[in-house]
Structures are given as C-alpha cells and as structure tokens.
Amino acid sequence: MNLWELLLLLLLNNLLSIVTLGAPEQLNILFILTDDIGWSDIGFHRSTVIETPHLDELARTGLTLNNYYVQPVCTPTRSAFLSGKYPIRQGLQHHVILPGAPYGLDLKEYLLTEYLKKDAPTPYETHLIGKWHLGYFDIRYTPTYRYFDSFYGFYMDMQDYYTHERHHYYKGIDFRNGTLPVTSFKKQYSTFVYGNATKRLLRSYARKSQQNPFFIFLAYQAVHMPNQVRILNFYYYYYYY
Ligand SMILES: *[C@@H]1O[C@H](CO)[C@@H](O)[C@H](O)[C@H]1NC(C)=O
Numbered sequence: 359m360n361l362w363e364l365l366l367l368l369l370l371n372n373l374l375s376i377v378t379l380g381a382p383e384q385l386n387i388l389f390i391l392t393d394d395i396g397w398s399d400i401g402f403h404r405s406t407v408i409e410t411p412h413l414d415e416l417a418r419t420g421l422t423l424n425n426y427y428v429q430p431v432c433t434p435t436r437s438a439f440l441s442g443k444y445p446i447r448q449g450l451q452h453h454v455i456l457p458g459a460p461y462g463l464d465l466k467e468y469l470l471t472e473y474l475k476k477d478a479p480t481p482y483e484t485h486l487i488g489k490w491h492l493g494y495f496d497i498r499y500t501p502t503y504r505y506f507d508s509f510y511g512f513y514m515d516m517q518d519y520y521t522h523e524r525h526h527y528y529k530g531i532d533f534r535n536g537t538l539p540v541t542s543f544k545k546q547y548s549t550f551v552y553g554n555a556t557k558r559l560l561r562s563y564a565r566k567s568q569q570n571p572f573f574i575f576l577a578y579q580a581v582h583m584p585n586q587v588r589i590l591n592f593y594y595y596y597y598y599y
C-alpha cells in the first residue's frame with residue numbers, strides 16, 4: 359500500500375562524469391523518485407532483506423539527507439516537489455488523483471520546470487521519464503504543457519509493469535511519449551524501459567558539444583504495487599481512503 363515514498367536526490371557524481379557539463383554554475387540535475395519504497399527498504403538504511411548495491415554506492419559517494427521528509431502518497435508528494443508548496447495550498451492534500459478525476463495540479467503554479475527554463479541564466483532542458491500523477495483530464499495539465507520538453511511514461515496511479523495497462527475502472531494502456539499513446543513497449547518491464555530511456559538521453563547529452571544543462575526527473579513506477587485484485591481494490595478505495 360501507499361505508506362511512504364522516499365525521494366532520492368542524487369547529485370550524480372558518477373553519472374555526471376560521462377556528461378559534459380553546461381555552464382559551470384549550472385549543474386545538470388537527475389532526480390530519481392522511487393514510488394512507495396519504505397524507509398528501511400534500502401541497503402544504506404540497513405535493509406537486511408532487499409539489496410540495493412547501486413543506490414548504496416550513490417549514497418556512499420554522495421550526500422544523504424536523513425531529515426528530508428516527503429508526503430506519504432503520489433499526488434501530494436509530486437505536487438510538493440514541483441511547486442515547492444505544501445499540497446494543502448492546491449487542495450491536493452487528501453489523496454491521490456484517481457483515474458478520470460477532473461482536476462490536476464493548479465495551472466497557476468509556477469513549477470520547478472518553469473523556474474529552470476525561465477529563471478536560470480541558461481535555460482534547462484527538462485525531461486520527465488516515468489510517472490506523472492498530477493492530472494491529465496485536460497491536456498494543459500499534462501507534463502509537456504507544464505514546461506517539460508519531453509515526457510515518456512504514464513499519467514495515472516498504477517498499472518501492470520509489463521503490459522502498461524490499468525485493469526480496473528479505467529482499463530487500457532496508460533503509456534505515452536509526449537501526449538501520444540505508445541504500445542511498442544508491451545512485455546517490457548517498466549524499470550528497464552525507464553532506465554534505458556534515461557541512459558539514451560544521458561548519452562545524447564554526452565555526445566553534444568554545445569548544450570543547455572538538463573533536468574531529468576526519473577520517476578520510476580517501482581516499487582509501487584501493480585494492478586490490484588478486487589478485494590484489495592475495495593479496501594484501497596473505501597477502507598484505506
Ligand atoms: C518520442 O517521440 C519523439 C518525437 O516523435 C521521438 O523523437 C522519440 O524518439 C520518441 N521517444 C521514444 C523513447 O520513443
């Protein structure tokens with residue numbers, strides 16, 4: 359269930375070494391969000407069950423922020439991250455945006471992506487790979503209308519990791535490149551789809567000689583539960599909520 363999300367802000371010492379930096383004062387940013395991972399479900403928080411050698415290495419060679427708190431579920435935590443405000447400021451504090459719900463992160467908010475594009479001396483190029491979950495009922499609420507240059511991922515809350523389909527209430531593929539549905543990634547595990555897409559992007563930046571700095575928001579589907587069986591679904595929407 360949705361208990362805690364852990365945001366990992368990783369100033370990627372390691373990955374940046376393969377990328378040519380933009381203007382010296384403007385670092386490239388790769389922000390990795392893991393969805394619903396528990397505090398102690400990670401090696402560097404002494405998990406004895408789950409092994410996370412790569413994340414541990416990033417933590418070991420970087421900085422870990424142990425008093426950094428996030429919201430407990432998807433929509434509020436993402437709105438806080440992108441807007442810099444408590445979710446109650448946008449009426450997003452209650453729960454997640456359920457599929458088909460006619461609202462999203464308020465269009466009046468000046469988002470992190472907008473700052474990075476308009477206020478940085480050299481505008482950032484901005485990319486979202488993975489989960490959005492901040493509304494899609496109107497196209498203006500979707501990532502590429504919110505100062506993301508590209509979006510590759512899904513709009514809603516949960517789905518099958520391989521088929522990228524949601525199974526109940528709102529059924530069907532929820533997987534997009536920009537605003538267009540993509541079906542070519544059926545039978546491919548989303549962690550690898552998003553990881554590979556990020557690697558391709560990083561390599562393309564490494565090849566460019568002149569470039570703007572980048573902000574990549576890599577919002578993995580993992581470790582969030584996939585589609586639920588009916589009984590869990592019942593609890594989720596009527597009991598848990
Ligand atoms: C998404 O679409 C753009 C524009 O058509 C294309 O250049 C890009 O390769 C596509 N991305 C992926 C990951 O398929």
Ligand SMILES: *[C@@H]1O[C@H](CO)[C@@H](O)[C@H](O)[C@H]1NC(C)=O
Pocket residue numbers: 546547550551554
């Ligand atoms: C990701 O890249 C690896 C290495 O190139 C490849 O073996 C794998 O099939 C790719 N998976 C997906 C889902 O793109």
